[in-house]
Amino acid sequence: MPAARPATAPAQAAADPRPAHPLPTVDLLLLAVSIGGISFSGPLISATAAPALAIAFWRNVMSVGALGPYALLRHRAELRGIGRRALLLAVAAGALLAVHFALWMPSLRMTSVASATALVTTTPLWTILLMRLFGVRAPRMVWLGTVVAFAGVLVLTGVDLSMSPRALLGDALALAAGLAAAGYMLLGAEVRKTVSTTAYTLVCYATTAVGLLVICLVTGTGLSGWSAGAWWQIVLLMVTAQLLGHSLSNRVVRTLGPSVTSTAILLETPGATLIAALWLGQWPPAAAYPAVVLILLGLVLVARGGRR
Numbered sequence: 001m002p003a004a005r006p007a008t009a010p011a012q013a014a015a016d017p018r019p020a021h022p023l024p025t026v027d028l029l030l031l032a033v034s035i036g037g038i039s040f041s042g043p044l045i046s047a048t049a050a051p052a053l054a055i056a057f058w059r060n061v062m063s064v065g066a067l068g069p070y071a072l073l074r075h076r077a078e079l080r081g082i083g084r085r086a087l088l089l090a091v092a093a094g095a096l097l098a099v100h101f102a103l104w105m106p107s108l109r110m111t112s113v114a115s116a117t118a119l120v121t122t123t124p125l126w127t128i129l130l131m132r133l134f135g136v137r138a139p140r141m142v143w144l145g146t147v148v149a150f151a152g153v154l155v156l157t158g159v160d161l162s163m164s165p166r167a168l169l170g171d172a173l174a175l176a177a178g179l180a181a182a183g184y185m186l187l188g189a190e191v192r193k194t195v196s197t198t199a200y201t202l203v204c205y206a207t208t209a210v211g212l213l214v215i216c217l218v219t220g221t222g223l224s225g226w227s228a229g230a231w232w233q234i235v236l237l238m239v240t241a242q243l244l245g246h247s248l249s250n251r252v253v254r255t256l257g258p259s260v261t262s263t264a265i266l267l268e269t270p271g272a273t274l275i276a277a278l279w280l281g282q283w284p285p286a287a288a289y290p291a292v293v294l295i296l297l298g299l300v301l302v303a304r305g306g307r308r
Helices: 007-013 025-037 041-047 052-074 076-081 083-106 113-120 121-135 140-163 167-191 197-219 230-263 266-280 290-308
Strands: none
Touching: 025 041, 025 230, 025 266, 041 113, 041 230, 041 266, 052 076, 052 083, 052 197, 052 230, 076 197, 083 113, 083 167, 083 197, 113 167, 113 266, 113 290, 121 140, 121 167, 121 266, 140 290, 167 197, 266 290
């Protein structure tokens, strides 16, 4: 009887449950910086003495100003050659991002930072539901996570209803902002199949800035007349949440993978809650804590199920 041949490398890799390579330490540190930057978003918006819609507008204008020179220098040919379909999808994504900002940022003035952040991070759940409408079936763990997270949403909105109708309206705005962000992410994922992240981001943010400008003009929102401190807070928001937060998360997702990155970014909710409590004195009511835990647990289940 011939001797058994040694297992091939692919077979050994499939049988070995350990990862092929350890997670890069540098990228883990960059991911931690990204989470910290994103966590400053809610507290900074809540603390800045300027209209929420105006903050959203200037945040995107400054991002375009920071990104534009590099994109025009290194991606000019790509920007000129973007196909019609990709351009329309990028513009639509920017419009949805404008809706997201227009809903979520005012919600931070109506409800607590903890509630608004927890509800807006239901974006992955809305994404799963939208994908299901287009015929994409999700694993059972994803649906289990969806149910758990929405149970947390119901508990949280019940807490805010006992506080004030204004807080409940803020919860509704944050939840709708999560839905708008889901549409923005799905369209963006489609565009990035053929367009680089830099070119797509420039078109998207420029569209978002124009959309928010229209909203500000229609609602009569002032775009200037604040203190120098308020302007510096908007700049800090752009640097922390936009450049450090989103840009670094896009950087490390290539090496850490979408499962690790998306699950880690869920720490924005406790991170923003801690910052708001220590900086702004916004300590959530005791009943809100189990609701936030349920939402985070549901999102973790969605991330793990999505990995499979």
